[in-house]
Amino acid sequence: MKITHLTISQDGQFVGSVAIREQAVNAAKTRAARTGKPVSVIAHIEDGSEREVIFNPDGTNEQIWRIDKGQRMEPVIGQVYINRGGGRFRCIAPAADGPMFYTAGGGFSNASGVFQNIESGWTFTAKGIIQYIDGTIEWDHSVGGEFKPITA
DSSP states (O other): OOEEEEEEEETTEEEEEESOHHHHHHHHHHHHHHHSSOEEEEEEETTSOEEEEEEOTTSOEEOGGGTOOOEEOOOOTTOEEEBTTSOEEEEEEEOOOOSOEEOTTSOEEOOEEEEEETTTOEEEEEESOEEOTTSOEEOSEEEEEEEOOOOO
16 A cells, blocks of 8 residues: 555645655644644545544544554553553553464554553553554553552
């Protein structure tokens, strides 16, 4: 899939057009946060098709994998990450890498880590962690979940 250019819009109004995914993603995230309204990024593909991603003001997105398959990410202990659903999770421990898992967008990863939801204390081991160009993460599945006191 080769993207020829990306169009940014909000409330049905054209905002801009760029050729680099990272620029479109950063501009959309910034505008959504600043205006408090969702921003659309449409990737125009060389075969004439289009793929749309919506960036929400709260930092979440809808279907980023349609323009970015994600990359394997080795989580950093103490770092807080936002998953695509908006949850904030702190990496609290390493975990042994496991088998390879594949995402809907074609990404893959065998990275694992122990995470804790910073609001609820839900603690689990995430398997198959990937990170998208907008900084959000997701994982294939989790195991060993339980509520624990929240760590700082």
